[in-house]
Amino acid sequence: MQALLDEIIEQTRPLIGQGKVANYIPALGGVEPNQLGIAVYSNDGELFTAGDAQTPFSIQSISKVFSLVQAVSHSGEAIWERLGYEPSGQPFNSLVQLELERGIPRNPFINTGALVICDINQSCYAAPSLAMRDMARRLSGNPGVVIDSVVAASEYEHRARNAAAAYLMQSFGNFHNDVDSVLRSYFNHCALRMSCVDLAHAFSFLANQGVSRLSGERVMSPRQVTQINAIMATSGLYNEAGTFAYRVGLPGKSGVGGGIIAVVPDRYSICVWSPELNPAGNSLVGLQALEMLSDRIGWSVY
């Protein structure tokens, strides 16, 4: 495994330069593009890493998995009255579908759905951002996980489209808390800084029937894990979920910080990271690395 990871890093690193670092906010645009890391954590407790696997980055939409886990944990199936689990077939931030479907987002991994999940969580936690940060610390086993307040503030400043989505849902009665407060929580979650190793550790429960391999904590039931993995498999990569299934064949979730997590059910939790994105907003080199990895070991679940 270690040799394979090293080989993949070596073979995919030359692709750096073909993508484009997210620059919709200055705080993200400044990241050094020439970085690439991978971490694979097995259910046996073995950790394999290569490249910049220890460097923290902005997890961005990968935080949507944490949020969903929180919401499922305290509210269970009831959350599905507020949103669906179908692929959207639309760019990740489109309002067209949201309006046509009367304020019910397609799934929890597009921005609109994640905002509804944050709204649900906002009703359950006194300090939602701290609850999320503490969960990330606990599951990753890294007490140094922090929220990057500069990134969070910059996201808030450029909140226009997410604010539009939240108000549109409010107009359909599908947003219950103060829009501004939920947006602040949402941007705090996105601004968590974690490394590939942190994330591979943190999501081990998705590969291990709901029990964190690191801490032994039961996070969810085995059935809930297959459900969350199913949603990642059909909706985890924005408008490239089908491509990810076709090329990689694993449940996964990406963020515009360049990270992608993936799960080999019952075996491994994985995280790759490289900041440059393809036109669909997913890490260009990260995708390539995951495809090689999955192809070489034959990990596709299909």
Add this chain to the structure above:
Amino acid sequence: MQALLDEIIEQTRPLIGQGKVANYIPALGGVEPNQLGIAVYSNDGELFTAGDAQTPFSIQSISKVFSLVQAVSHSGEAIWERLGYEPSGQPFNSLVQLELERGIPRNPFINTGALVICDINQSCYAAPSLAMRDMARRLSGNPGVVIDSVVAASEYEHRARNAAAAYLMQSFGNFHNDVDSVLRSYFNHCALRMSCVDLAHAFSFLANQGVSRLSGERVMSPRQVTQINAIMATSGLYNEAGTFAYRVGLPGKSGVGGGIIAVVPDRYSICVWSPELNPAGNSLVGLQALEMLSDRIGWSVY
């Protein structure tokens, strides 16, 4: 397994009456609704059946898998210049997305995509309908598989929406053969009559790395099988692909005749059938039966 299938049939049969037989053409509307069958075919060559597993029915959109296999076989990756493999997020027969995306269908399992696949196949076979029928006979091992010409004629008569889609794609330059001829082929494919046993046999290669368990014929490469299964997993059940992943967790494809095929990679090919549909156009009882089956054995790939 046999006991489980019998139990599932017994427990789900009472749901008959809650759905609605497809009636957009008279020839389909006349089917006896009170039918339910299941067939499971293992890579060891064992066949398990329960209920009306030997009764032929109209396979309808399940034929889209046959068409795609044909197209991949003779044209390989080149077909993806003509269509995608992303979920559509739209009702199965919507033209809105097709127009906004300039005549490129989202995937081969919505009607528009299947029409493009038929157009591709039309350029390769002298007699496309016979080629398809013979493939179905060969893979199912049943020389009695026939095209129901009454159903095909009735579908042709009610071709308006599919004709609209084909002409719209032609207007974007993404349809090369005579619209009418392709429509006739398409409806012939949909009008194939096969039983659950036929279909479980026919699709064994999708559970067996591309080799038909019945005949030993290599139909595709292992890599191609994971790709086709991936497309079924993300787009096989129209606007309920996410729901199918969440509830059943297997690659699958449904038809408005009430059939659903599913694949447990490396282990089983499955077909259930019950004519009544839910509002999304998928077999209501069939879905329930598959969910029970998958849940009880823990078959979800996620």
Add this chain to the structure above:
Amino acid sequence: MQALLDEIIEQTRPLIGQGKVANYIPALGGVEPNQLGIAVYSNDGELFTAGDAQTPFSIQSISKVFSLVQAVSHSGEAIWERLGYEPSGQPFNSLVQLELERGIPRNPFINTGALVICDINQSCYAAPSLAMRDMARRLSGNPGVVIDSVVAASEYEHRARNAAAAYLMQSFGNFHNDVDSVLRSYFNHCALRMSCVDLAHAFSFLANQGVSRLSGERVMSPRQVTQINAIMATSGLYNEAGTFAYRVGLPGKSGVGGGIIAVVPDRYSICVWSPELNPAGNSLVGLQALEMLSDRIGWSVY
């Protein structure tokens, strides 16, 4: 004329009860539905009234004409870089078109366009709401015109959809001032209370080549008047602009308070009012009254 107005009031009053008072905010829903008024003001300075022509009501979207006149007055043709003057073909508050057309509203008489106009005006006036109120007082000759602060506050509380539109435009770079401040101005404008007589007086300049018949003030040039009347003719009644042209044949603008103003170029300014709306959001009895009036005198400009 007086006899005709009386007859129209008498013949259309029985239609009261067929429509529905706007009730999206409590402050509007409480209006007494059994009211109907009409005022016709000629370029000769004659005023004809019938029914409840002196009763002030919430002018709502009729204020969009005032806003547009302000914007044209200080910024001229430059405003058309920020929005268009084409009919929208969409419900008055849809965001679909706004997103597809990248934040450029179709015209100044749908909500999104009026918000852009308010944003333009916000950059020009120290106190936009007072500037608007004073303009309404001056043009109507009624110093008693006021902003109903209860209505304005209630609209603000239910601002979700308009806030969504404003933020969506901001995300496309087509909104320059603080969203909240502009929304407050916008709702203040909508909450102006004026009577049929006030409005017939106020809009006399649109029937009089740009000169207020009441005060003699030149408000705009003759060319600008034909332009504003043209926009009212093609876009003044939301999704019923075509119907209004077909049935009435005059430039006009409606509001959900039940008022409709209309212009007979070079001859008359008109206002009808009855609170009950048809499904398109226009005064049901008001439309009928205007149709009778226009038909009987042969006022259609077409």
Add this chain to the structure above:
Amino acid sequence: MQALLDEIIEQTRPLIGQGKVANYIPALGGVEPNQLGIAVYSNDGELFTAGDAQTPFSIQSISKVFSLVQAVSHSGEAIWERLGYEPSGQPFNSLVQLELERGIPRNPFINTGALVICDINQSCYAAPSLAMRDMARRLSGNPGVVIDSVVAASEYEHRARNAAAAYLMQSFGNFHNDVDSVLRSYFNHCALRMSCVDLAHAFSFLANQGVSRLSGERVMSPRQVTQINAIMATSGLYNEAGTFAYRVGLPGKSGVGGGIIAVVPDRYSICVWSPELNPAGNSLVGLQALEMLSDRIGWSVY
């Protein structure tokens, strides 16, 4: 008037070269672009012409007015059960709106609406194309008006998008005759060749309360004329109806052959022609000429 027309021709001719001749079919693309004509026919029976006013051209969508007049003549208000008279706010050949509004076209001057009108007429005439040609001959007083069969055949060959629209309407039950036959009629109508003088003569009844100034024939009632003019005013120039109202201020109808007819109610029928189109598909120089004409004489109805 004559001097003004000559001046307009002289001043606008230099704009030739800025537009683009319609080239979606070869038979249209071959027209000499350097042509410009205008004809104005007064209710006093005076005819003024300038430039290439006697040169026949392909009237294309101007034929939609003839079709609508036919349909209104034999079926009256009943036609409005099959289509509307609202502006579409969409490109002239979009199917998106048609699907969302379940097969009911917005108005008779977009392609989909004109196809429904042709379908209505097809049920009323034994030989619809000849009926249309004879009507054009009678109203223009020119027995030499013919259908250009090369253009009609070429349009038929490139029928894909119109065929798609017709089948889509059929799928909603809003198309009653054989699609192919109606398409042939539709393309024959579009392929009529008439000059500016022919068209100014032919549409004199729209400026003359329904009576042809040329022949004295009553074509429609005065009320019907205001209705048809109203539809032209709000929907006659595809996605530029608002612009035409803003700039010209007259009811009008354009065709991709480069012709535009316009009506000064109770005074003049007008036709301009120049083959090059602007991006919205309307004659670039023709629009400019009409704007100058209307502006100089103060013809805007608004």
